[in-house]
Amino acid sequence: xxxxxxxxxxxxxxxxxxxxxxxxxxxxxxxxxxxxxxxxxxxxxxxxxxxxxxxxxxxxxxxxxxxxxxxxxxxxxxxxxxxxxxxxxxxxxxxxxxxxxxxxxxxxxxxxxxxxxxxxxxxxxxxxxxxxxxxxxxxxxxxxxxxxxxxxxxxxxxxxxxxxxxxxxxxxxxxx
Amino acid sequence: xxxxxxxxxxxxxxxxxxxxxxxxxxxxxxxxxxxxxxxxxxxxxxxxxxxxxxxxxxxxxxxxxxxxxxxxxxxxxxxxxxxxxxxxxxxxxxxxxxxxxxxxxxxxxxxxxxxxxxxxxxxxxxxxxxxxxxxxxxxxxxxxxxxxxxxxxxxxxxxxxxxxxxxxxxxxxxxx
Ligand SMILES: [Mn+2]
Ligand SMILES: [Mn+2]
Numbered sequence: 001x002x003x004x005x006x007x008x009x010x011x012x013x014x015x016x017x018x019x020x021x022x023x024x025x026x027x028x029x030x031x032x033x034x035x036x037x038x039x040x041x042x043x044x045x046x047x048x049x050x051x052x053x054x055x056x057x058x059x060x061x062x063x064x065x066x067x068x069x070x071x072x073x074x075x076x077x078x079x080x081x082x083x084x085x086x087x088x089x090x091x092x093x094x095x096x097x098x099x100x101x102x103x104x105x106x107x108x109x110x111x112x113x114x115x116x117x118x119x120x121x122x123x124x125x126x127x128x129x130x131x132x133x134x135x136x137x138x139x140x141x142x143x144x145x146x147x148x149x150x151x152x153x154x155x156x157x158x159x160x161x162x163x164x165x166x167x168x169x170x171x172x173x174x175x176x
Numbered sequence: 177x178x179x180x181x182x183x184x185x186x187x188x189x190x191x192x193x194x195x196x197x198x199x200x201x202x203x204x205x206x207x208x209x210x211x212x213x214x215x216x217x218x219x220x221x222x223x224x225x226x227x228x229x230x231x232x233x234x235x236x237x238x239x240x241x242x243x244x245x246x247x248x249x250x251x252x253x254x255x256x257x258x259x260x261x262x263x264x265x266x267x268x269x270x271x272x273x274x275x276x277x278x279x280x281x282x283x284x285x286x287x288x289x290x291x292x293x294x295x296x297x298x299x300x301x302x303x304x305x306x307x308x309x310x311x312x313x314x315x316x317x318x319x320x321x322x323x324x325x326x327x328x329x330x331x332x333x334x335x336x337x338x339x340x341x342x343x344x345x346x347x348x349x350x351x352x
Contacts, residue, residue, distance in 0.1 A: 003290050059302065122180075
């Protein structure tokens with residue numbers, strides 16, 4: 001593979017790699033409760049644009065995540081969240097637009113919440129699961145980088161969830 | 177290590193890790209010729225702010241490089257450039273401000289030039305040496321990420337240089 005460049009023009013983003021789109025029906029099981037008002041519209045909760053890089057050790061995958069604003073009942077829109085299959089692999093997020101929280105946890109029970117917003121860098125060390133939550137009324141957009149061989153373990157989170165959830169209650173962001 | 181966040185506020189950047197400053201006298205040997213007009217001032221050519229992350233496999237180091245505008249005679253200001261000591265390690269740059277070129281080459285003689293500017297991502301695959309060149313009249317600023325165990329081999333470049341250099345000639349950017 002030779003060096004290449006791509007544009008991160010948010011009006012027309014295309015990194016020429018995987019484009020993942022998660023709609024309400026795809027991921028409704030991650031929320032505390034289902035929301036009848038979303039059943040018909042089945043909105044896109046988030047989408048991810050990845051770089052076209054082989055999933056091999058030595059490479060780095062870069063991506064842009066767009067997590068749309070909204071709630072499932074009182075719970076803010078969020079990503080599925082995952083551990084890396086190869087657990088000793090970190091991830092770096094750079095906030096581009098919007099405001100959100102990155103929920104992080106380890107299999108031994110540590111939990112941490114990091115704020116992300118424009119020009120804020122979040123460092124997710126190896127062994128920490130990560131999920132993004134949009135706590136604002138505009139899309140949360142961030143640039144991310146992770147080792148290409150890391151892989152995604154969504155199953156552990158699907159089974160046991162994150163330690164805490166993030167709700168909007170009386171206009172306040174509540175982590176509980 | 178726990179997750180953490182830092183601000184990429186360019187007015188007062190501090191990632192709390194290594195801060196590398198390279199002045200003319202430190203790196204004048206990388207240019208084709210010395211420039212008497214820079215001997216007294218000894219200007220800063222570039223500086224790098226790195227994240228405080230252990231240099232261990234699994235971690236990722238993120239950084240901001242500020243490469244100042246200027247020339248050594250006709251040759252644009254540039255970074256030392258390096259291979260990674262652990263050669264099978266990539267690097268990702270995201271342009272923040274300014275305009276530049278990333279010169280890339282392999283030990284087997286391949287050479288590539290990638291343009292970098294605001295919101296443009298440059299992917300430097302494993303095994304490719306990389307050097308930044310500022311071809312504009314403002315600082316070139318980019319965000320970068322590389323595996324923390326990669327290490328820097330400056331010596332190979334110090335001995336044999338890059339295949340090409342970038343000059344300003346009659347107001348044009350010339351790669352030769
Ligand atoms: Mn990840
Ligand atoms: Mn490097």
